[in-house]
Amino acid sequence: MEASSPAGLDVTDVAARARATDEIKHVGLSGGALVVGVTAASAFNEFVPPGHRPTDFLPGAESVVVAGSPGPANAAWRSPNRRVMEIAGYDFRENVASIVMAEHIEATYGYRAIQGPTLPTSGQHPPLSMMLAAVLAGLGTRSIAANIVLNPTYGLLYYAAAVTTMPLEPDHVLEENVCPARSCVRLYEQEGRxxxxxxxxxxxxxxxxxxxxxxxxxxxxxxxxxxxxxxxNFGIRGHIKQLEILMDTDDADERHDLVYSDDFRRNLAAIGRYKESVAQCFECMRVCPVGRYRRKLK
Ligand code: SF4
Ligand code: SF4
Structure with a gap:
């Protein structure tokens, strides 16, 4: 580890490192994140195999700065049209915040920084787990509902991260599990669910x-x-399913109907524009009490 950065930061000075960490978090919050946390890059090593650790993507990585943001606005959860949650409000501010922080680290402190790679290149596993990053950075804990990481204040958030060679002051993993909420425990004791x-x-x-x-x-x-x-169902997996059906269909009219169907168009649009359809089911999160009081608006 170098003792001081090109920008003159003495990384052996804990107070200076803490100030720089706070400053970078502030940049992330100003860049659109709702929460920002930091973990040491080495913290991943205990939980994931080689190939999925920050140093596999940025040699010499010291820190991971994690940004979380909500998807749709709070009122979207109460829309009578369930599809509003599926198609509106996914501007992925956490991604913007993470790249803004990475650029800021490089420009201001002279350390290397990249946006953490999250899109799977094969199968369902992301190269670098943002869920693990969020937990290690103290932003939430895994829940019963689809293993989703719940933030204690906001509930479901979406996460992205900047990976950097800059040594920063890490946050701590939350001491208390967010899930199950107290009201969930009471319901479980009464009804078994x-x-x-x-x-x-x-x-x-x-x-x-x-x-x-x-x-x-x-x-x-x-x-x-x-x-x-x-x-x-929409996106690359749905598209592959439809291609399989197309290849097995001999009837030209059936093939025509499938290619011009609404589902086929949506799959292609979701791939091309990425954000058209994020997911089609939010029911487990819709009933989750964590952070729900924030959705009670006039
Ligand atoms: S409620 Fe929907 S999103 Fe949640 S676990 Fe079940 S199918 Fe998945
Ligand atoms: S509904 Fe309760 S048990 Fe389920 S994820 Fe939310 S807090 Fe956990």
Whole structure:
């Protein structure tokens, strides 16, 4: 590790490092993030294999700065048209904030910084897990509902990160699990299910199950494959499914109808514009109490 950056920051000075960390967080918040946290790059090593660690993408990486932002506006959750949640408000401010912070680190402090790579190049696993990054940066903990990371104040957020060779002051993993919320524990004790388990029960064709003892999750189950067929039908996976159907269809009229169908168009639009359709199911999050009071507006 170099003792001082080109911008003159003495990285062995804890107070100076903390000031620089706060300044970079402020840049992220001004850049559109709702929350920003920091983790040491090495913290990933305990949880993910080689190939999925920050140093695999930026040799010498020291820190990961994580930005979280909500998707649609709070009122969108209450829209009588369920599709509003699917197609409106995904401006991915967390991505903008992360690249703004990366550029700021390079321009101001002279350290290398990249946007953390998140889009899977094969299969469903991202190169670098933003869920893990968010947990390590103290921004939330995993929940029973689809393993989604819940922020204690805001609930569901979307995460992106800047990976940098700059040593920063890391935040701490949250000491208390956000999930299950107290009201969920009470409901579980009365009815054997939390709200998310009730809307998507694994034993009735859904995706979620869990056992809670003394207010803590002792076992949880999430059927990701089943969930993805309900929640992620548009985009590249839906397009591949339709191509398979096309290849197996001999009838020219049927092929024509499929190519000009609404679903086919939406798949292509989702791929081309990426943000047209993020997901089609938010039911487990719709009933989750964490952060829900913020959606109660006039
Ligand atoms: S997103 Fe929908 S299908 Fe997936 S776990 Fe939540 S409620 Fe179930
Ligand atoms: S509804 Fe309750 S149990 Fe389910 S994810 Fe939210 S806090 Fe956790």
């Amino acid at each position: 939390t709200p998310c388990m009730a809307v998507c029960p694994a034993d009735e064709g859904g995706c979620i199950d869990a056992t809670i003892e003394d207010g803590r999750i002792v076992h949880s189950y999430f059927n990701r494959e089943r969930c993805s067929t309900r929640a992620m």
